Amino acid sequence: LPYTCEVFRKESSGLVTFYELTMFKTARVLFSFRCQGYGKSSKLQQWKEESFALNLTRRYRHSVTLRDKADGDTCLVLSVNSKWLSFPLSWLRDNCQCSECYHRNSFSRKILLDTFNPDISYQSVQTDDGGQTLRIVWSNQHVSEFELDWLLKRNFSPDVQKEQLNFIKRPEVTWGPTDFAAATRPTFDDLMASEECLYHFLENLETYGVVLIEGAPCRPGLLRNFVERFSFIRRTHYGEIFTIIDKADTHNVAYTNDLLQLHTDLPYYEYMPGVNLLHCIKQDPSAGGRSWLLDGLKAANKLKATNPEAFQVLSSTQVTWSDEGRDVEGEFYKLHRSPVICLAEGIVTRINLSQPQRSSVFTVTCDEATRWYSALRQFSEVLTDPEVMVDFKLKEGDILAFSNIRVIH
């Protein structure tokens, strides 16, 4: 099961096809991690500016009008450049930027939770410096000063908040085989040489959950060099980097020459690694060695639209995922219960799928089990739909990078 997306077909037995793969943090970490330290390219510079923009205020002059104070106010209401904005008083007090309340060097709030008064009121508010700064004197005499530019970037209007949400996590875009075929494929050399290329790689990995890299040297161990360019490897009980090759007497079906079914890796981890890298080092000239790949988010959305009952069953039934055996780190026996489709507030947050690593222990009623098998079968139809699943063959030197939280391979 884990760590490979190839299909070893029986008629191609004797393959020496193997891949190397490693896994590390979630795409979100990837996206944010270290990139700020990189390069001078205009695109990266743009992103750096965007990421730091929340902290770098420009001291523009604004035209500010304050609404009169009234008893029981929970918000400060002011017009900035003719637009009325509200800021909760509790939030303003919580985010006071003075050195007593805020540690600027670590961007950290210091204000104490256990003496914080959320029902605070103020004595006076005024703008200074010709509309650059807002100065609040609180009822307990504490003084908070805010750059107006800083406040505007954090204002509570829906349009600003939408921008903030997009910055915190790039919106996911679903894809199918046509999109995958048309997607830009960065070369390994460009990724190692260009900050801009690396930036787009990370952005696309977050947006689509998959990027196919081409032209990497075909030597074992290369993935470590690549990952350490922008991140670090997350270790599991299979180690950090491993080679997928037909092994006798194995404890994992991925090491056999059998067909490897569609799956996600490590479903038995509650806190699983987020991104897998699969490096095709040796490919076989036969018809074998093909890979299947699909966007689990697209598949789940499609199931929900066409078969809401099956979606409901798969997103609410707890399945036992397990992994038992021995590998580089010693003996292991991992167990975790989780649905096939994980939801948080109705949003798909993770897909778990694995025939080999689904336990025979199924802690539901007989009727629930019967309904679940039927729903899984219907999900399987969606997974192999030609509008959903990519059937392709990795070339030697390809590196497939994908979100294991979302992509089924």
Next chain:
Amino acid sequence: LPYTCEVFRKESSGLVTFYELTMFKTARVLFSFRCQGYGKSSKLQQWKEESFALNLTRRYRHSVTLRDKADGDTCLVLSVNSKWLSFPLSWLRDNCQCSECYHRNSFSRKILLDTFNPDISYQSVQTDDGGQTLRIVWSNQHVSEFELDWLLKRNFSPDVQKEQLNFIKRPEVTWGPTDFAAATRPTFDDLMASEECLYHFLENLETYGVVLIEGAPCRPGLLRNFVERFSFIRRTHYGEIFTIIDKADTHNVAYTNDLLQLHTDLPYYEYMPGVNLLHCIKQDPSAGGRSWLLDGLKAANKLKATNPEAFQVLSSTQVTWSDEGRDVEGEFYKLHRSPVICLAEGIVTRINLSQPQRSSVFTVTCDEATRWYSALRQFSEVLTDPEVMVDFKLKEGDILAFSNIRVIH
């Protein structure tokens, strides 16, 4: 913020108090990982037997009666030793143990999902070997044989399923200061020498989310030796092991001499490390250097019971957690949105709390923000309740092991 539970009080400035800490996998992994490989002690042997019991059948002879087959049956119903049991047909077919359907060496299902028929029926069922084996001939002639003992351990009755659930994840038990004071404290030497002691340590860590170890040598780097006895370290952007000591020009408030408020570590990680270890290497004789510690699960339950509205607000409002700066792995800027109290199907699954690493970006309406601050303040009252929070002082040589998913420190 992260990686320490000490309180540096200002009146004790000049402290050289520091701790070492590392973090690794969830308690569940801890609990299962490698333990099977260990020792001969009777307690550990008992656990090993328990964990393998699902796979080791004893070939007892059972008295079996089969209910007559009827059209449209979705279950096989049989009486075993005078007790009627049902098994879904789809589940039986899915868990066929023949070498075509199951890879015994890796405990892995091989049966193909995309040709699996959940509406399967059978031609005949019979017991062999004097009630040891059940033999099913399916409508497509495939034959499945099950040890009856294997089936009984997986039967769908509520009492057996309750046992299974307890094995998959030990039930959590909440605790307060009195329980913490009365808890057994294993010594470092015993943990290194005794498999039984190690087993109880892991079990208690899973059940209570905290264990205080005593008598460890006071030298930096010791935690690695300890962790590698049963697991491996999970790396973060702060590295694997780090020393908490007052640092000038720091990017993290944990490295300052200020009071460190109650918090959880790494709330800005979507997939966060599960267990932290904190090794007290040098303690200060002054009144400073005290630690606060509490069971977040107990606190959340108490809030729910006494103030359900605040509980509802804190479990449904998305907060932005952030960490920005530079450390051993380079520059970082981590962002993650998550509530203070995370729920899955009404069950508390994780607590996020951190004044310094809560972003000033708050993507809610003004009214929601006002309600949230009020709810947080009320949660704070619960956290510092003397029936909830432990206020104690670590001794030199103590190692505090705790679940960061659940325990606030």
